[in-house]
Amino acid sequence: MIKVESLTKRYGGFTAIDDVTFTARPGRVTGFLGPNGAGKSTTMRIMVGLTPATSGSAEVSGRRFADLPNPGLEVGVLLDASAQHAGRTGREILTIAQRTMGLPARRVDDMLDLVSLSKTEAGRRVGNYSLGMRQRLGIATALLGDPEVLILDEPANGLDPAGIRWMRDLLRGFADRGGTVLLSSHLLHEIEVIADDLVVIGEGRIVAQGTKAELLRSAGTLVRTPDVHLLATALTDSGLAHVPSAAAATADALRVEADRELVGKIALNAGVPLIELRAADGAGLEEMFLELTADTQPDQNPEGAAA
């Protein structure tokens, strides 16, 4: 169980985290979703006591992280897989953690097996590791103390498709056994396949949270037409809110806050031909997310494609 309440972090005049409140519950995978620079990592660093909060609180298993007597046994943390002494071998890094937590030495071999790092690989210095291997080692370190809570920052980065699948199954199993998983990502689809609950953050604020089912529930109607302008006028005349659909790849789609039948009738009355008319399943979340990321990811708009 992770409980974050009214967490705020300011750097001088800049507010990195603004009144963030959410709970990650046991038995569930909570996806922490947001574009790069939204404040995911800062929030996670505050949770584990690496960054002091300006105000608010974060509790893990009912206590402040800093008050846990031996945190590694209760919370597995992976914030940055590359943050390791490049001159140490993978096995040494695990051994240091194993000794710090006071665990039997065989845990190191168990974890190396679990994340499929061979004896040879474990004997190499992490400076020579690929990002995927570092992520595996980081996950091994996080799981070493057999914790009840996992806090993972972008753990899928650098993993190949098989690795992503492996990690998904691992986290699913962890949550099914009663564990709490909080993992961050800037990729909606990556989070969608694994998370039960979603917390969406943008520019330091929570913009949406709830179960995945709630957030992905039908959000109005998606309609495509060759004559967007005419349809938009007709919809406005009928008093229906509509926005260009960012989720559709083409510019000829609108998302309307009304059911399909009504939108169809309006189009018929206006004499606008339709190409597509369907429930906008999950489009609400995706559009919200794309809006959040539009500013930070230039390759999202066609003009920036060269960059």
Next chain:
Amino acid sequence: MTTVAVEPEATRATRSAPATPIPFTRLASVELRKSFNTRSGFWLLASIAITALIATAATVAFAPNDELTYEAFATAIGFPMSVLLPVIAILSVTSEWSQRSGLTTFTLVPRRSRTILAKGVVAIGIAVSSMLVALAIGAIGNVVGSAIAGVDTTWNISAIEFSYIVLANTLGLLVGFMLGVLIRNSAAAIVGYFVYSFVLPTLSMLLASSQDWFKNLQPWVDFNYAQSALFNGSMTGEQWANLGVTSLVWLVLPMAVGLRMIMRSEVK
């Protein structure tokens, strides 16, 4: 319902008792391991023994027969050591930031002061034991060297003199440690150490030779000057007072500032 709730616990094989605080001895042993288990750390420690051997061999080969005393060996071995020990102390602290391993270290042990204290204890332990090793290497050199030269073996360092040398080297190491804590960047802290122990003393010496008012003040202001008395083998009450005052200003106060900064800083 209860069986479902119990099942996850049953899979937690390693959980035997509720978590107890991590004992300090364990932290110290982990920090000791960390100072050996990288290539750079290992060779840095090995270099103490290697330079001690080279210095001993050089003394045997080049020192005039009448100067082939234990003190000559101790001086030859002591110089490289007085440079290497502070570097070891600096890196033990700064590598957590420069190599970013602090992310894991301070997550596993959120009370940073405990880890820093463990590092300090380990650094002092390494310093004292390497000086004992150097003492032994120097003794062998003295016996072998005087036998080769055919002169009497001269043992002109007393236990008290040796303990002063240990104290002086430990202070030097603590200066390095303090700079590591204060600056938290390997390169900058090492540069800082050389400024501290080579540039400042030179400036102080120049000032003392040209300005009379500073000449009397120097023992109370210049940390290195105050330390150098330790190498003369005897200390007056006033010299101890000089050492105490300068240590407070140049070592204890900046260390306190550095520790406070470490407790509050962000680990990224």
